[in-house]
Amino acid sequence: MVTLTRFAPLARRTVIRAGTLASEYGRGRLSTEFFLLALAEDQPLSRPVDLGITAAMIRAEIEARTHAPRDRELLAALGVDLDEVRRRTLDATSTRLDDPCLWQLRRSPVRPLRITLSGPATEIVLDESGRKVIEVAQGVSRRGHRTLIDREDLLWGLLADASSESAHILRRGNVDVRRLWTDLQRWYRTA
Amino acid sequence: MTSMRELAVAVDSLEPATGLAAVAALRKLTDELEALHVRNARALGWSWEAIASSLGVRRQSVHKKHARRVARTPQGG
Numbered sequence: 001m002v003t004l005t006r007f008a009p010l011a012r013r014t015v016i017r018a019g020t021l022a023s024e025y026g027r028g029r030l031s032t033e034f035f036l037l038a039l040a041e042d043q044p045l046s047r048p049v050d051l052g053i054t055a056a057m058i059r060a061e062i063e064a065r066t067h068a069p070r071d072r073e074l075l076a077a078l079g080v081d082l083d084e085v086r087r088r089t090l091d092a093t094s095t096r097l098d099d100p101c102l103w104q105l106r107r108s109p110v111r112p113l114r115i116t117l118s119g120p121a122t123e124i125v126l127d128e129s130g131r132k133v134i135e136v137a138q139g140v141s142r143r144g145h146r147t148l149i150d151r152e153d154l155l156w157g158l159l160a161d162a163s164s165e166s167a168h169i170l171r172r173g174n175v176d177v178r179r180l181w182t183d184l185q186r187w188y189r190t191a
Numbered sequence: 192m193t194s195m196r197e198l199a200v201a202v203d204s205l206e207p208a209t210g211l212a213a214v215a216a217l218r219k220l221t222d223e224l225e226a227l228h229v230r231n232a233r234a235l236g237w238s239w240e241a242i243a244s245s246l247g248v249r250r251q252s253v254h255k256k257h258a259r260r261v262a263r264t265p266q267g268g
Contacts, residue, residue, distance in 0.1 A: 023219070028211070069209070071216035078213050082220065089224055093231035102226060102260055119260075120226030122221040 004054075004105045006138070010146040014038045015105065015134075015154070016098045019117040019124050024071045025062065029127035030117060032158055032166035033062050039151060039158075046191075049183045053173040061169045104133055129164040133157035144191055152187050159184070229257045 004012050017038035022030045039045070040055040072082045078116060090096060103119035115134060116127045126134065136157035141149040158166045169176055225246070239258070243250040246266050 003237035068212065071219060074209070074213040074216040075220060077209075078217065080217070080220070085220065085224070089227050092225045095227045095230055097223065097227065099230075102230065104260075 004103060006141075006149055008150050009100075010042065010135075011149050011151045012100050013098055013153055014042060014151050015117065016100065016103050016119065017041065018130075019103075019119065019122055021099065022124055023122045024124045025066055025070065026068050028124070030124045030130045032133055032161070032164040033058065033169055035130065035133050035154060036158055036166040036169060037062065039155060042151070045113045045152055045155065046187055049155065049187050050181070051155070052175040052180065053170060057173050058169055061172060065174075087166055129161055129166075132161055132164075136160045140188070144188060146191065150191070152184060152191070155180075156184055156188075226257065228258065229253065230261050233257075233261045 004015065004059075006012040007015060014035065015038075017039060018034040019030055021037055022034045025034075027034075040051055040053060047050060069077075075082050086097060091146045095102075097120060103117065104116065105117050108116070113131065115131050117124050117126065134157065137149050137153035139165060140153045140156045149174050158164065159177065161167060167177070170180075206213040229242055229246075232245075239250050239254045246253055
């Protein structure tokens with residue numbers, strides 16, 4: 001069973017943010033690089049885990065491989081400031097786009113390998129590597145006898161597949177992945 | 192990535208690809224705003240009938256589109 005209720009609030013926000021980022025970049029599938037970017041954008045991970053790469057660096061890596069303009073840029077070309085529209089909507093409705101009430105993460109009952117994240121104007125299927133992130137995170141959390149999946153579990157899921165795009169980004173960013181693993185294992189023992 | 196100046200020219204040009212992509216982005220933004228405002232209206236006690244009337248659509252269509260999301264608990268699903 002995959003649902004957002006099994007994620008701790010910060011991890012839930014990371015998953016939702018990954019989905020909105022992939023959607024804004026016009027991607028049809030939610031893949032690992034957006035989980036990594038969402039992790040880096042938010043507050044630092046629990047000590048001693050340090051991602052070792054900034055959101056700006058990850059964004060630059062993603063954009064170097066993105067040929068289509070982002071929604072934000074397309075809207076700006078039409079004279080619409082996406083951030084301003086969202087800010088005014090938040091003022092008017094007191095509802096944030098990443099409000100978990102508006103989002104759902106579910107596995108298809110007839111196609112069990114298909115996990116979909118859906119929310120306002122977003123319905124995105126996790127690609128194979130993205131699905132692995134969620135499944136590994138769930139497994140790690142369960143093995144640690146924790147009731148909720150944390151952001152560090154998501155990072156564990158990202159590191160578990162060395163062939164994923166997020167792993168490539170970390171290597172290109174000269175992140176010491178071995179050190180990251182060691183930090184995560186130390187966190188795991190104390191969590 | 193395309194520069195903003197190139198993009199602005201492309202949106203105004205007869206070249207359809209960028210113009211259509213901009214329309215799709217605008218549609219996504221509209222859907223996003225609709226979801227947030229519908230949730231706010233329901234939280235303020237508006238009926239589906241009143242929401243549909245304000246949006247200029249039928250009650251059934253607005254209910255079908257938003258009811259499940261609006262009814263969800265604060266824990267998400």
